[in-house]
Amino acid sequence: MQPIQVNPDPSSTGLDPKVAGLLCYLFGFITGIVFLMLEKKSRFVKFHALQSIVISVVLIVASLILGSLPLIGWLFALILSPLSFLLWIALMLLALQGRMYKLPLIGDWIEKQGSSF
8 A cells, every 4th residue: 555645734833734643653552643623724733643543542552452461462462562563664654745644444533534533
């Protein structure tokens, strides 16, 4: 799935929308919630805020479940951690480039939900 290059609408936060999109991912669901509450206009920033919230919660829950499983769960958690870090960096860079990358399984749902906030 290719990221969609967009010309982001101006952000109501006073920040460049690309920077606001990057900051949505900075502290996971916390900054996602902050930007979702602050942003009134930019669909681009709302998309990244929602995606940040959803992917953070999914990864936290997966980590907790895998961490509670002896041995095999720990091995999977050990693999999940660096992959999560790489995903986090990639999503921040894509947002800074002004691209809306819809993650598989949740991207379309997030795009639909973004218009309702």
